[in-house]
Amino acid sequence: MSEACKSTPTVDCLQENGKNKTNIYCQRCPSLVLSSEQALLTEKEFYLPFMHKKKDKEPFDGETLKDYWVVQDMYTFDNVGFSNTVGTTKYLICADCEIGPIGWHDTNDKKAFYVAVDRVKHG
Amino acid sequence: MAKTYDYLFKLLLIGDSGVGKTCLLFRFSEDAFNSTFISTIGIDFKIRTIELDGKKIKLQIWDTAGQERFRTITTAYYRGAMGIMLVYDITSEKSFENIRNWIRNIEEHASKDVEKMILANKCDMNDRRQVSKERGENLAVEHGIKFMETSAKASINVDEAFFTLARDIKGKMDRKSDATTNAKSGGYQLKKDNAPKKSFWKCSIL
Numbered sequence: 001m002s003e004a005c006k007s008t009p010t011v012d013c014l015q016e017n018g019k020n021k022t023n024i025y026c027q028r029c030p031s032l033v034l035s036s037e038q039a040l041l042t043e044k045e046f047y048l049p050f051m052h053k054k055k056d057k058e059p060f061d062g063e064t065l066k067d068y069w070v071v072q073d074m075y076t077f078d079n080v081g082f083s084n085t086v087g088t089t090k091y092l093i094c095a096d097c098e099i100g101p102i103g104w105h106d107t108n109d110k111k112a113f114y115v116a117v118d119r120v121k122h123g
Numbered sequence: 124m125a126k127t128y129d130y131l132f133k134l135l136l137i138g139d140s141g142v143g144k145t146c147l148l149f150r151f152s153e154d155a156f157n158s159t160f161i162s163t164i165g166i167d168f169k170i171r172t173i174e175l176d177g178k179k180i181k182l183q184i185w186d187t188a189g190q191e192r193f194r195t196i197t198t199a200y201y202r203g204a205m206g207i208m209l210v211y212d213i214t215s216e217k218s219f220e221n222i223r224n225w226i227r228n229i230e231e232h233a234s235k236d237v238e239k240m241i242l243a244n245k246c247d248m249n250d251r252r253q254v255s256k257e258r259g260e261n262l263a264v265e266h267g268i269k270f271m272e273t274s275a276k277a278s279i280n281v282d283e284a285f286f287t288l289a290r291d292i293k294g295k296m297d298r299k300s301d302a303t304t305n306a307k308s309g310g311y312q313l314k315k316d317n318a319p320k321k322s323f324w325k326c327s328i329l
Contacts, residue, residue: 032172035127038127049160050160051158052158074170075126075127075128075131075170075181075183076127077170077172078171078172079169079170079171079172080169080170081166081168081169081170082166082167082168082169082170083161083164083165083166083167084164084165084166084167085167086164090167091160091161091164093158093161093166095169095170095171098158098161098166099158100158100160100161101160101161
């Protein structure tokens, strides 16, 4: 890890040549979501409902995230779950503990599956 | 990008509602996270990666998700399925009796060579047991299917069940591809031999 990444780690520190440097795990359990160097870092704004129900908020409140790991083929995932389709969106969850959404997929774009950098554990 | 796996198997979980299919497939880990948002929309399928004999196998696992009554599960659902887990609940006689109907449904709608396995789930609830292990085993033997008692809750035999089914599918596929490889090389030979014959037939027709 470079000195800059040690002092102020940013999203950029997680990638090498645009790919994920380390394995990607669920934040809550030890489930392996993606192996290293399988996904590309991408910037794309997408609104995801919160994983935790915030006490003072509506249950389906969320946030717009912009940093995502993207893979072209869903079988690139080691372990992942897909929700039923809402509109054209399928939400991704942890295959083991089912926390989510950790990412999303648009059924109109068969070659893009997004995992939110902020909602997974790296390394 | 290069393929990161050697095999891809589509598996289905079938059985009455309430037998714990969702827990089986969907939870190898016990303490599921209760996200209101996700539980509201429901889960469609999961992808899992296992390793067998040094080969990476991707499992795509589907639950019947609300179409539990066997009459409503038809060909479309079974399409492409290579393995089916037939699940009943040892505390429910009814769910056990229905396994026969499920088997009939599979015979009617699924591919003939789909690998099957019977799982007797909730074996951690022995005090409420209605179906003995022996009856389950007998049913499996009768249909020539493997049998296992499982508990998703106590994590008994869940991984083993999926590994066993995956191993059986892989074995069948490997035998098939061996046969095709042999047939192919043999076919090449035959083609060579056949070529003059064809023209011979043509000539004779002319």
